[in-house]
Amino acid sequence: MTSTDIRALARRHLLPHFTKGAAWREDALPIITRGEGCYVYDDSGRGFLDGLAGLFCVNIGHGRSDISAAAAKQMESLAYWTNWSAAHPASVEAATLIAGHAPGDLETVFFVNSGSEAVESAVKFVRQYHRGQGEPQRTKIIARDMAYHGTTLGALAVTGIPKFREPFGPLMPGVRHVPNTLGERVPEGGSAAELPSVKAIEAVIEEEGPETIAAVFAEPVQNSRGAIVPPEGYWQQLREICDRHGILLVADEVICAYGRLGEWFGSAKYGVVPDLITFAKGATSGYAPLGGVLLRRPLVERLYDSPQAGTFTHGATWGGHPVSTAVAVANLTALSDEDVLGNVRALEPHFQAGLDRIRDASSSVAEWRGTGFFYALEFAADRHTGRPLTEQQSREIVGEVMPRAMRDVGLITRPDDRGATMLMLSPPLVADQVVLDDLLHKVSAVVDAVDTHVRT
Numbered sequence: 035m036t037s038t039d040i041r042a043l044a045r046r047h048l049l050p051h052f053t054k055g056a057a058w059r060e061d062a063l064p065i066i067t068r069g070e071g072c073y074v075y076d077d078s079g080r081g082f083l084d085g086l087a088g089l090f091c092v093n094i095g096h097g098r099s100d101i102s103a104a105a106a107k108q109m110e111s112l113a114y115w116t117n118w119s120a121a122h123p124a125s126v127e128a129a130t131l132i133a134g135h136a137p138g139d140l141e142t143v144f145f146v147n148s149g150s151e152a153v154e155s156a157v158k159f160v161r162q163y164h165r166g167q168g169e170p171q172r173t174k175i176i177a178r179d180m181a182y183h184g185t186t187l188g189a190l191a192v193t194g195i196p197k198f199r200e201p202f203g204p205l206m207p208g209v210r211h212v213p214n215t216l217g218e219r220v221p222e223g224g225s226a227a228e229l230p231s232v233k234a235i236e237a238v239i240e241e242e243g244p245e246t247i248a249a250v251f252a253e254p255v256q257n258s259r260g261a262i263v264p265p266e267g268y269w270q271q272l273r274e275i276c277d278r279h280g281i282l283l284v285a286d287e288v289i290c291a292y293g294r295l296g297e298w299f300g301s302a303k304y305g306v307v308p309d310l311i312t313f314a315k316g317a318t319s320g321y322a323p324l325g326g327v328l329l330r331r332p333l334v335e336r337l338y339d340s341p342q343a344g345t346f347t348h349g350a351t352w353g354g355h356p357v358s359t360a361v362a363v364a365n366l367t368a369l370s371d372e373d374v375l376g377n378v379r380a381l382e383p384h385f386q387a388g389l390d391r392i393r394d395a396s397s398s399v400a401e402w403r404g405t406g407f408f409y410a411l412e413f414a415a416d417r418h419t420g421r422p423l424t425e426q427q428s429r430e431i432v433g434e435v436m437p438r439a440m441r442d443v444g445l446i447t448r449p450d451d452r453g454a455t456m457l458m459l460s461p462p463l464v465a466d467q468v469v470l471d472d473l474l475h476k477v478s479a480v481v482d483a484v485d486t487h488v489r490t
């Protein structure tokens with residue numbers, strides 16, 4: 035098939051996700067055909083540095099024959115069996131490995147197929163759990179402004195991004211969104227309890243009635259609105275508030291788990307044991323679809339022991355698929371054996387020093403945020419005065435200037451306009467110093483293009 039044919043067929047038969055009509059209809063849909071390490075190649079053979087690890091997921095890097103071999107071996111021995119009233123060795127082994135890396139008594143895994151489904155499953159678990167404990171009125175969810183928790187209708191109700199929610203209302207009622215921690219810092223000598231974001235959670239709980247709240251959902255580092263790192267002590271406050279009111283704490287780690295922040299789980303980095311962790315993406319490094327919910331063992335026991343519940347009334351045909359879970363085992367084993375998380379921790383200062391240099395040399399990078407291998411650059415019209423970009427400038431930078439500069443230098447990553455004008459960076463976790471330097475060099479060229487555009 036020629037390049038022209040494949041694009042024509044895509045335009046006719048393939049409906050792409052979150053893609054503007056103009057981009058779908060034009061003749062330039064990127065077609066990626068191959069990946070190796072931290073680089074991918076298009077249908078003309080041109081290489082691009084994968085600055086977003088696919089979609090924050092290819093943690094182990096592209097083109098690993100050990101992982102494809104594990105998938106093939108599993109298909110040959112048992113292509114499919116269910117986890118409904120049954121199990122198979124791959125799902126058990128994957129669950130055991132995941133539990134072994136998890137903090138505290140998070141020991142039990144419910145597998146699904148995506149991050150959205152993981153969030154759906156967590157919503158359903160917390161509701162059924164409370165019902166089983168004789169508290170059927172505990173149905174409400176607290177989540178944070180601008181947070182992305184997925185697109186299926188339950189997960190979308192938890193998502194706090196207005197433009198993703200608006201076309202699909204009315205959504206599941208009973209979800210309250212509270213401010214995220216953007217720009218917050220614990221005052222000198224003070225505590226995280228004084229943060230406006232923490233006080234807002236307390237206020238919403240009081241307003242709604244603590245006995246009606248089922249769970250608080252939050253990402254350790256919030257992706258949407260640009261890699262928001264929590265202030266010191268924030269997660270301990272969430273834990274304390276939830277404990278005080280009998281509310282379950284759900285860490286959505288669809289991005290943060292499996293090394294993105296340099297730890298197996300982001301919650302561990304911030305010293306907290308949530309009640310549930312949702313995960314997906316890095317569990318298989320994108321070699322097969324898999325999501326899941328990791329649950330504290332006593333919660334599962336209580337749900338099973340409760341006369342009102344007795345079973346978690348939820349499941350999916352593909353949940354814990356043998357091939358996906360065999361891939362997870364191979365991927366998690368490789369991440370561990372090759373100390374990939376150690377690579378992230380060792381290179382984090384180098385990454386951050388490079389971002390400092392890019393910001394200091396630029397007139398339009400207001401700041402960078404992030405940790406591990408997970409960053410956002412945020413742009414302003416003038417970083418020294420803080421003068422914001424106009425709406426038109428922002429549209430041009432996100433829609434034209436950055437995509438063009440990225441194409442020119444051979445970089446794939448995500449310009450983001452959710453709440454500000456940003457560039458997201460989240461490379462494969464196997465990137466060494468040479469790859470990171472290549473990334474920083476390319477990002478610097480993209481930033482130069484933005485500087486020039488804003489100046490002129």
Ligand SMILES: Cc1ncc(COP(=O)(O)O)c(C=O)c1O
Pocket residue numbers: 147148149150151153182183184185253257286287288289314315
């Ligand atoms: C934090 C978070 N939760 C949930 C999701 C939804 O995951 P999926 O796209 O696999 O449905 C995402 C996707 O990026 C995410 O970042």
